Amino acid sequence: MTNSHGHGGEHGYGTAGGYGAVPPQNPYGQAPYEQNPYAQPVPPQPYPGRPVPPQPYAGRPVPPQPYAAAPEPYAAQPPAAAPQFAAPPHSQPQQPQPHSQPQPGAFPGFPGPLPRRSRLAVLLQFLLQWIYAPLWIVGLVILFAVLILSDYNGGGPSSDGWLKVNRTFIPPRRLRAELTGRPEDWERYVTPIIRRRIAAAEAKHAAGGGEVQADLGREVSVGLADRLYRGLGAAGVVRIGERHGWHGVLPSGPNTVHIRLVRRFPAPAGLNAPSPHDPPAAPGTPWGPQPTRSALLLPFVFLLQIVYVPVYGLATFWNDRPEPDHWERWGARWTVGPRAFRAEFTDSPAAWDRHIRRILQRDTKRELARTADSYARLTTPDGTYFRRIQLHRATYRGAGAHRALSIAAEDGWTLDPAYTPDPANSLRLCRREQR
Structure with a gap:
């Protein structure tokens, strides 16, 4: 058999290995390529001498391909026909999402941004609140004075939300977010609020606060009303909380638009304390008697x-x-x-x-x-x-x-x-x- 690497038949047409001739046996054995373990079994090559059906996209017969493979190493193919250079589907680089918008599906179950309020309503509330907020506070003071003087013993309302005028107050820092409705403006407004509340909750845990769990760890939580993150959504609040090691709790019940962030702290590793049966602690020590105040004072x-x-x-x-x-x-x-x-x-x-x-x-x-x-x-x-x-x-x-x-x-x-x-x-x- 003539070696196709010879100089005489390297690019010859009509010769062994050239175009128009019967395809020869694979000169490199039965497994010219490394078998793909995940590919389907490839049928054997057709016998030599069997006529090859014409290819509808070319003017010359070519052997049938059982699967998409690279062209013959010695064939002069046009550059555009080389499949190994074709980009696979869905390989286009995706554009990065803005940092202020959470990725879809990143926090499933948490509500997204709430409907945007009317700009006119926001402006009217911002202007009128400087009038009705002081009147509201004066009215509460008068109401408390009347209740105290009348020795009122009746039951109060089921919720004290009407006592807190700040819930209807729009601070100037939130006005921009309410007017623009952009998530980045809402995130810029609510991020300092979340940081302050997280710091206060962690200080509360350090002072002995928090809800004890079954594993003796303690859990602290912070809650945010929907008015504080309307244009950002609960998913955005959870994303901010996770930066500080907190995670969100899915809203349930009547507060489906309120979000709660929680963090669980483990129980102390050991208790550095004396036994109840140890000798009495010395005065002035943390476990001993403390100085009392003067009997005259x-x-x-x-x-x-x-x-x-x-x-x-x-x-x-x-x-x-x-x-x-x-x-x-x-x-x-x-x-x-x-x-x-x-x-x-x-x-x-x-x-x-x-x-x-x-x-x-x-x-x-x-x-x-x-x-x-x-x-x-x-x-x-x-x-x-x-x-x-x-x-x-x-x-x-x-x-x-x-x-x-x-x-x-x-x-x-x-x-x-x-x-x-x-x-x-x-x-x-x-x-x-x-x-």
Whole structure:
């Protein structure tokens, strides 16, 4: 057989291997190409000498191709006919989406942007709010004064939304987003709000807040009303929250247009605390007795708190502090309760013990009044759940946190493993129960 690589038949027409001749056997064996494991079985090549049907798109006969393959290595094909250079379908590069718009389907189930409000209605509300908002506040003050003077004991409305005039107020920063309706303007407006609320929620967790889960971790959440992200959509809010490690919860119930971001923190790795049966802690240490106030100053504190406690309450009514027990921490320093007055005034260990037992008895009775069904979501598969109470610093100031822990252990209370111990401010106790 003549070798097609010879100089005489390299490009000859009508010769062996040229156009118009009978196609020869494959000179490279039965498997000229590496077999594709995912391709269908290829039928064998036709026998030599069998006539080849004409190709409808060319003026010369060619052997039938069982599958799309590259042309013969020595055939002079036009450049446009080379299939190996043809771009496969759907290989065109897609244009990048704007950063402010979420990818379709990235957060399935979360509503998209809400219908845009009329520009005229937005402008009228923005102009008129400077008139009706002050009148609304004055009306609320007058209403509260009338209710207090008339000794009103009736039930209030089911929702206090009508008390918060800020829900109908359009700040100037949101006016641009309302007028343009562009998602990037809405994202520029709502992003600082989400950051502030996330920072406050994480500070709340650091101060002992959050909802305890069945695995002893704690979950904190922030919610946003639809007026804050109307043109961005809930999916855009979730996308912003995921940048900070938070994830969204699908809206359900009546608040289908409100979005909630949550983050779950694991339980503390270990509790650095003494055992209830350890020797008493030294005075001045975090677990030991704390200095009490002077017996001469205490009566003045007891009387003056009647004046400054209501003022403090009014001053902080609209302020959402990150510490969930800030009032208890503040009250332990600047107020004294009627029950703790005798114990702190005498600074007697027996008086402090009686005070601690009295508070423990009260809180235990209140906690045991809850049914086991109320812990259904926090019950483990084996039917175990935890009852929880909290003792504040004012309860055990002169006796010490370790003494309060020892007294609580008599009734089966131990330190709650879901919280990092903070004896300088409060003791969080738990008791295991079985359904």
